[in-house]
Amino acid sequence: MVDDTLLSDAERCAVPVAAGTSHAVFISAEEHTSGRPVVSLRFFTAAGELPACGHGTVAALAVLAERAQAREREYEAVLRSGSRTFLGRATGGDNRYEAVFDPGPVELSDPAAGDGELVLAALGIDSLEASARCRIASVGRPRMLVRVVDRQALADLAPDMSRLREACDRLGLLGCYVYSMPFPDGRAAARMFAPSIGVPEDIANANSTACLAADLADHGFSALDVDMGDSLGEPSTIAASMRRDASGPLVRVGGTATIASGISLI
Incomplete structure (x- = not known):
């Protein structure tokens, strides 16, 4: 996370490269409203700016809560x-914070004929496999959700990244989120491939x-805990809760962030 400055967008794209991270979030604080601080967030990868970034939002909330710790036990912005x-919102202390936020309305649809097969082929998944269910989902930019039978099938994936990027670019997708079928308690695992955004x-x-x-939300689940990052040696867990009302599924998502020491990018 970086306090926003008068950097150009090209310089912002260089920050995650210099920091050795997939994304960078830039924050700028504004006026308080209704007793809460107002904070603007911008997200960048090496390939450009994103309209949203969930784990970047969790990280930003953790750092903002850490800064406000002397004044507030629970941080809300x-x-x-x-x-x-x-x-x-974020709560915690000692450099470890739990953060949760509203990601906004989720748009869901089925892929057009042939689109799922295009992505599955790049992932190395047999399109006739019964467990390979595909959906298009968006909270700002669309991505494809792909279900596989279990964690072992997920761990064994070795996508052709060039082919996957070509497929995602052709279909206008942010990337591909492959997940194992959740257990009845909502525990699952996932891997997110997004070569189109670097x-x-x-x-x-x-x-x-x-x-x-x-x-x-319509399949008996009210909460999920999704394990990610194991294949990269950086395990993480994302938690989500959901319910339905007349307008559709209402989701809250978040996780726990540990604040590491700062680094110099000069």
């Missing part, structure tokens, strides 16, 4: 990202987990 304004594989992806939660 109004966040602005892209065209959205929404609430985020992230071959992400260690955590809260917005895609929110998309999955919305997709499963």
